[in-house]
Amino acid sequence: MKRNSLLLTAVVAASVLILTACGEAKGQKSAGGDGETFKPKGNVTMVVPYGAGGGSDMSGRSIAAGLEAVVPGLRINTENRVGGSGAVGYSYFLSKTGDPNYLLPSETALLALPLNTKVGFDYTRFTPIMKVGDDFTLAVVPASSPWTTCADLVNASKSGRVVAGISGVTGLDNVVFTLTEQATGAKFDRVPFESGDELLAALLGNQIQVASLNPGEVVEQLKAGKLKALCAFSEKRYEYPELKDIPTAKEQGIDVAFAQFRGLIAPGGISDGARKFWIDASRKFIESDKARQYIASNYLQPNALFGDDFTAYLKENNDTLKKAQGE
Amino acid sequence: MIDNVILGFQTALTPQNLLWCFVGVLAGTVIGLLPGLGSTTGVAVLLPLTLDFEPVTALIMLAGIYYGAQYGGTITSVLISTPGEASSVVTTLDGYQMARRGRAGAALSIAAIGSFVAAIFSLVLLMVVAPPFADFALKFGPVENLAIMILGLATIVSFSGDSRIRGFAMAAAGLLLATVGLDAGTGTSRFTFDSVNLLSGVPFVEVMIGLFAVGEVMYQIRIGAAAPIRTRFRDLLITRNELRRSVGPIGRGSVLGFLLGCLPGAGSTLASFIAYGVEKRVSRNKGQLGQGAIEGVASPESANNAAANANFVPTLTLGIPGGGTTAVLLGAFTIYGLQPGPLLFQNQPTLVWGLLVSFFIGNVMLLVLNLPMAPMFAQMLRIPYAYLYPIILFTSFVGAYSIDNNMFSVWVVFVSGVAGYFMKLYDLPMAPLVLGLVIGPLFEKALTQTSALGDGDLLIVLSHPIALVVLALAVLLVAGPALARLLPRNTPAEEREPAGV
Structure with a gap:
């Protein structure tokens, strides 16, 4: 019956969407494993807090593809959680605390959002993994x-x-x-x-x-x-x-320098093994052609930082922001 | 120029590019059909699949999705009063009424024809005069945008149905809803009740799905009497008289759509509203508009398609996206290692002209696809409602979830659906509400910017001639007939006063 083909298409497309959503939900808590031997089980989700096609989205997809290339067997799905100038995506990420199967391509909104708007998080609630580079103006x-x-x-x-x-x-x-x-x-x-x-x-x-x-x-x-x-x-x-x-x-003669960083964070409360796994993977990523290509095509300054160094950077950056906003 | 077009044909007519152009427009049609899944999301989601393609092939396919969705969005608007795309909201007004009278086939045909004519018209302009138009578009700053938004709001009079006061009330409600979220001027959050979901405002597409699709289903269930619409095949075809009546609306819609589409940010939704508003004023059959007149389908459908194509004017000549989907396409350029910007035409002639020529080919494909399909799609209305309604509800809610992967969207659809049911019950027009919700944020932004530019003084509008002309048009739209009757000479001073309110 020809006239049903349209509906069929709609239903099939809708079912695919639902199944994808279910697949995501199932993978959630399967990760775990402590100590040195951590390896993500099942698919990892890259949560992009902005719409598809934007700067954050491209950074998320580039990092995901780059990590997949340097870690054999790793699968990362990118998912856009849009709304509230990024607040919806970060809040969703906050709800994944303790789950090392989630990643988020972060930028300075991580600091600016909590300073300007009432949201339930700030940078200390997450695990900083890597700063890819700086985008000055x-x-x-x-x-x-x-x-x-x-x-x-x-x-x-x-x-x-x-x-x-x-x-x-x-x-x-x-x-x-x-x-x-x-x-x-x-x-x-x-x-x-x-x-x-x-x-x-x-x-x-x-x-x-x-x-x-x-x-x-x-x-x-x-x-x-x-x-x-x-x-x-x-x-x-x-x-x-x-x-x-x-x-x-x-x-x-004007002593002003301020960058928007681009980086990668994991949820807070993940095991040391998981944190180390992601930092090691990120170090390999930054050496790869994919990373170089991403940095060059977006004209970033390639000032990579990892783990604790990135955390220290966030703290310093947060203080500058506070000062600029008169707090 | 001729060399460039030949170069374009050489690029676009390779079997591979033809195939992907076809895949693109077909996918676009399906994406446009599904409520919630708009062309912006469609392009963004399919973008990663094209990473291994030649850049020109990938862009031909992605652009195909974009304008294909413009055709697809119409189909559900007409058949089941569910706009697949924001720019097809206006089409539901007359398109759905036509469908209920068994003229769905004609409505879909004229939408396809109007879209095609508009697309070809704006493509020719895009090829011939894109750079001067882009320069002209740059003259539209905040002040001019403010005037355009006022013009958009002025079309409310055309969407109010029988009772103007109800129309104004609904538009006001839409504008009020539009104030929810972070305000553009100061970044203060308004009416968000500490919910992060409301920070970016009441989501417009979700409200639209709820009001039109879910509300309509609930209302039809209440009436219970609606029988499947059975028509003879002959009635599904468009008549010569209908074609003749559509010539004017298609022409006006195309011109308006192209002009508005050239402006970065104005977009095809606004174009469709304004085109309908104009039609309601100047059409020979203006009395029938809103009750299932073919002009009410032809004009907004031409306008939104012309605008969609005109969006490429700032996108290709300046590297500034004309709307949401072209912004994603610009992102795609970067991924393929191309730098979109003022030098694109010069540095990448094969790509640009290949892409432009592929628009022609893609639109021909869409016309060939859509014309014979129109009667077939119209047959869908013969499905008993017991099957059709659950499917509409299902696609509406799933479509809503797919927008942001957020349950909040589903709740918005649900709440707007209930609101839509009561609005139908009490005969409150929905289009003004949607118009208010769409224009509200744009209007407020333009107002804030104008005020900031003028250092708090809105009278800087007076020093912008283009803005004054647009405001005069707005006055004509509202008070045209009355002015013509009462005082034949309207001076600028009289024009500004009501429009500035």
Whole structure:
């Protein structure tokens, strides 16, 4: 019966979804094993707290594929748990405390969310595994802008109005502007947008005068000569050929550097053996071509850290964030 | 230009690319059919499967899913009043009424034809004038967006059915619901009751599934009288008269859809609402709109498809996504090692032109698929409701869960379903509620940004000519007939006042 083929398709597709969900639920508690010999049993789940296709999603999928390549027999499914600017995904991850079969591609929202919104977690509730790299921001202006350095920008803001676009009040680009204000006495008038893409459009359309964006978001516009970068808010200059000529803010007398990190965390309360397993696997991953490719195509600075070093980094970063938000 | 098109055909017509284009549009049609599973999710979920493909082949397939879903989303809107895609909500208004009168086949045919014409129209523009249009689109900043959102809200008058006050009340309810979540200006959480699920607001697709699909099923069960719709095969075909009546709506829908689709972020849902609103004002059969007029299907379906294709204008020329799905596609570019941006046309001519030509081929495939299928799909309504309704409920709830893998979505569908039942019972129109919920966050964002740009002064709108023109259109939409009757000359000062409220 032809007319039923449509329904059949719908039902089959729906059943597949249900079965996938059930499969997930079954795998949950099967993991375990203490001591040195930990090895995940069954499939591991990479929980991505943002929508498919975004930066977090790509980092999650790249790390998952990379880990599978360096650990024989490992299977990682990626699952998007979307909502609440990431809060839903992190909360779900919190509910997996003690289960080493879950991983989450983390970034600075891990710190920023608890500072700004009432959520049931902070970074201490999870097990930091690896920091893959740092994503700093560049101060970018339209090509027609009279400014050529961040010092120009700061001076202009002291004598007149400077309209800066930010990707949300809790966005990290806003943190960079605040840190610059605190360091130099500059003053920026902020217009809130919701994503880097919106900021790009607003810059290209001359609706805002400056924005602070990740290199990966603007490098093509820089190459095309539509935008120009004034300075990089990073400790050291970028080594990528298309970015190496951009001076750091520090070189221009503004002592501000703030990165969004990209990394990997496991749920809190997992065994030492499990933690060691994931850290060892991550060390192998970072040496792999997949990791290098991910870092290069997103223009990250490859500053990898593992385990305790990553935890220490999170603490320091959290303090900077708190300071920037006046707490 | 001609060289480029030839290059495009050379790329798109390889057997492999043709095959994957077909797979893409077919998958897209199915994805569009399923409530909850929109093209954004569909593209994102299927993306990992294409990693071993040639980049151009992968993008041809993924793009096929995107515009294929635009066709598929219509089918369930018409047949069972369940929009498969947000941009097909408006189609339920007249499409479902047509189906209940046995004209489902005609509604589906005109949707396919309208979508096809709109797609070809916007593709030609995309090839010929993409760069100047992209530059023009950049002139639309927060202030202009604010005006467009007001224009969108002004279409409420067209969706209110018999009672305007009920329409306004529902739109207001939608706008209020839209305030739940983190506010764009300050990051404060509003009406979330400490639930992380509500931080990103009341999810729109879930509400839509609940109101339209679940609500309709509950209501039909209450009536109990609805018999399967039996029609003769001849009635399933579109008549010449219906085709003739659709020419104008398809033309207007295509132009409006293309213009709105060029703007980053405006999207095809808004385009379909505005196109319907305009049709309700200018159509020769405006009185019948809402009661199953073919214009009410032709216009929004053309608009959403034109907008979907026009989304590629900012995406390909600037590297700025026009909407959710094109954002995922841009992500895919990066995965294949291509950098989307202003230099894409220059650096990757084979890829860009191959992709553009594949849009033509894909749309022809969709037309060929959908036209003969329309009567067949319409036959689905002959399934006894005892079987059809459980299936609708089942796909609605499973579809809702699949959006975010979150039980919260399922609860939202359930609650909106009950709300939808009572709204039908008390004859409250649902489209204005959806409109308010869709436009609410966009409107608020534009308002916050405009206010920030003007340093707290909203009068900066006055210094933006494009915004003033759009606002004037909004006034015409609301008060057009009354103004024409009372005072033939409308001055700008009079126009701004009501629109700014």
